[in-house]
Each structure stands twice: as C-alpha cells, then as structure tokens.
Amino acid sequence: MDRQVRTSPGAAYDLGYHVVWCPKYRRPVLGGRVKTRLEELIHAKADEHGWQIVALEVMADHVSLSVRPHPKNSPSYVANQFKGFTSRHLRAEFAHLRSQLPTLWSRSYFVATVGAVSAETVQRYIETQYERTPKGGGRA
Known part of the structure; x- marks a missing residue:
C-alpha cells in the first residue's frame, strides 16, 4: 500500500484497517x-461505501482484509x-450454511490500524498466508 492521502470535504486522510473475522466455531466453510461469492460481496460493500480494498484473502476458516475507509x-x-x-x-444463497451454523460469523473480529506496522507489511502478510498456513487450515 503506497502512501495515498485522500480528501473529502473538510478532511485529508491516509487511513487503513486490517480486519480479520471467522465463521462461527471457526468451521472451514x-x-x-462460497469463497468466490464472499469475495464478490466484500468488493460490492466496499464499493457501496467508497472504501478501497488493498488486499483480501479468504481462507477456509477466516477472512483477512486490508481496507481504506473514510x-x-x-x-x-x-x-x-x-x-x-x-x-x-x-446464508440466503447457500442452504448448507444455514443448516451447519446458527450464525455464519462469530461475534468477534480483529482490527488493527495500518500504521503501527507498515501497510506493506500488512499487505505482504495477507498475500503470503498460504505459504505460512499448515495443511488443513491455521490461525489468523
């Protein structure tokens, strides 16, 4: 992520979040x-709000996203x-998600602002998860 100062009426900002969330019980669903549709939906929601997605990785048991919101x-x-x-x-499109889980996502999530570590570090972390994850899934 290069340093990109964005502007809006009354504000100039360079803000990024690294967000990670998991399915309920960390089930590999x-x-x-489901992965393909989830990626489409994440991009659609970001577009709706005018947020820039810098990196997105959907693993079997979690989602890791770097996003630049307002x-x-x-x-x-x-x-x-x-x-x-x-x-x-x-859950509306995939019946097996309704039958396997009471809710799709766990109530918790992880968020860090990009800045304590460099944006490049977060992007590299997201893009290289498959290289570090043991076969059968791993932790975020």
Whole structure:
C-alpha cells in the first residue's frame, strides 16, 4: 500500500484497517463457490461505501482484509458492515450454511490500524498466508 492521502470535504486522510473475522466455531466453510461469492460481496460493500480494498484473502476458516475507509467510519462499523452484509447474502444463497451454523460469523473480529506496522507489511502478510498456513487450515 503506497502512501495515498485522500480528501473529502473538510478532511485529508491516509487511513487503513486490517480486519480479520471467522465463521462461527471457526468451521472451514469458506471454500469453492462460497469463497468466490464472499469475495464478490466484500468488493460490492466496499464499493457501496467508497472504501478501497488493498488486499483480501479468504481462507477456509477466516477472512483477512486490508481496507481504506473514510475516517468517519469506525473500525467496528467497517467490520460489522462486511460481516452483516455477507452473512445475510451467503446464508440466503447457500442452504448448507444455514443448516451447519446458527450464525455464519462469530461475534468477534480483529482490527488493527495500518500504521503501527507498515501497510506493506500488512499487505505482504495477507498475500503470503498460504505459504505460512499448515495443511488443513491455521490461525489468523
């Protein structure tokens, strides 16, 4: 992520969040068509809000996302927008998600602002997860 100062009326900002969330019970249900559709939905929600997705990786048991929102959007708002929107659509489109899980996502999530570590470090972390993850899934 290069340093990109964005502007809006009354503000100039360079803000990024690294957001990670998991399915309920960390079940590995995010593969195949579910993964493809989840990626589409995440991009659609980001476009709706005017947020820039820098990096996105959907693993079988978690989602890792680097996003640049507007500063008026709190980290909890950003995480909950993605989780709520994707859960509603995925559970409507894939019946097995309704039957396997009481809710798609766990209530928790991880958010870090990009800045304590460089944006490049976060992007490299997301893009190289498959190289570090042991076969059969791993932890975020």
